[in-house]
Amino acid sequence: xxxxxxxxxxxxxxxxxxxxxxxxxxxxxxxxxxxxxxxxxxxxxxxxxxxxxxxxxxxxxxxxxxxxxxxxxxxxxxxxxxxxxxxxxxxxxxxxxxxxxxxxxxxxxxxxxxxxxxxxxxxxxxxxxxxxxxxxxxxxxxxxxxxxxxxxxx
Numbered sequence: 001x002x003x004x005x006x007x008x009x010x011x012x013x014x015x016x017x018x019x020x021x022x023x024x025x026x027x028x029x030x031x032x033x034x035x036x037x038x039x040x041x042x043x044x045x046x047x048x049x050x051x052x053x054x055x056x057x058x059x060x061x062x063x064x065x066x067x068x069x070x071x072x073x074x075x076x077x078x079x080x081x082x083x084x085x086x087x088x089x090x091x092x093x094x095x096x097x098x099x100x101x102x103x104x105x106x107x108x109x110x111x112x113x114x115x116x117x118x119x120x121x122x123x124x125x126x127x128x129x130x131x132x133x134x135x136x137x138x139x140x141x142x143x144x145x146x147x148x149x150x151x152x153x154x
Contacts, residue, residue: 010122014115017108022098027051027091033074035088040078042101046070049095054088067092077123079105 010018022045027033033044036056050069054062065087068074078085079102109116 010118011114014118017112017115018100018105021100021104021108025097025099027095027097029091029093031091033089033091033095033097034085036085038085040075040081040083040085040102042099043073043075043079043105044089045098045100046072046074047096047098050092051089051095052092054090055086056088062088073122076119077126080109080119080123 024047025044027049033051034041036054046069048070050067051072051074052067053065053074055065057063068089074089075085077083079100082102109119
């Protein structure tokens with residue numbers, strides 16, 4: 001879910017192998033790249049601009065998870081697993097992305113152990129980042145709820 005994954009973590013060889021698989025797309029401000037629940041078609045690398053990563057919290061409400069910028073890789077875990085996208089992503093400003101189809105990405109990884117290990121490391125780093133965020137939120141959960149006079153101390 002996190003877009004803390006950046007191309008800087010990819011080796012030059014991996015980037016070069018990905019380039020022929022990429023198609024360029026431009027999304028005007030406010031246009032959705034993909035929505036929560038859509039079948040994952042592939043992954044997106046932000047080349048310029050930025051996007052808002054949104055999590056649906058009800059039928060008509062979303063929560064902003066983060067704003068991701070240049071170099072972020074979006075939809076990586078879903079592209080690998082074949083699951084549906086777990087967040088929605090919309091252009092925060094005009095954004096240029098490179099798209100890699102799921103089938104092409106998986107085929108590339110199947111043919112190269114080192115590239116697969118780089119992706120595993122990126123996903124692991126992303127997971128650790130989520131742990132850190134969760135700990136930060138848990139340590140500062142916001143304003144404590146006020147007890148009513150009828151509530152005991154526990």
